[in-house]
Amino acid sequence: MHGLTIGRALLFFSFTFRDEYLPCALVHWLVPGNVPDENTGMWVVQPEFTGNGHRTLSVIHLDCVARAAHLLPIYGTSFIPEDLQFYDSLDVFRAYFVNNVIDHHTHEFLT
Numbered sequence: 001m002h003g004l005t006i007g008r009a010l011l012f013f014s015f016t017f018r019d020e021y022l023p024c025a026l027v028h029w030l031v032p033g034n035v036p037d038e039n040t041g042m043w044v045v046q047p048e049f050t051g052n053g054h055r056t057l058s059v060i061h062l063d064c065v066a067r068a069a070h071l072l073p074i075y076g077t078s079f080i081p082e083d084l085q086f087y088d089s090l091d092v093f094r095a096y097f098v099n100n101v102i103d104h105h106t107h108e109f110l111t
Contacts, residue, residue: 006030023062028055042097071096
């Protein structure tokens with residue numbers, strides 16, 4: 001993905017340090033594979049976890065955010081529960097396609 005990484009923003013916050021305003025985000029990283037998926041041409045990302053199963057989290061400055069990403073869940077072969085809510089989708093799937101064809105700007109940004 002040309003050195004880019006996907007981060008799921010969990011919290012936006014800001015603070016002032018030495019009279020400098022710092023807008024930040026707490027992110028959970030989703031790491032890409034080495035090459036795009038051969039069938040779709042889209043990059044596949046997976047949530048990153050530490051060795052003991054905790055989320056890999058970082059605080060980043062908002063200037064480090066290039067743009068939003070559209071993630072498509074990779075469903076697998078089992079049925080999706082009928083009571084699954086859209087707001088749980090980033091917690092229940094193991095991998096996601098990074099949609100590079102959602103619009104012209106995203107396509108140019110990722111290719």
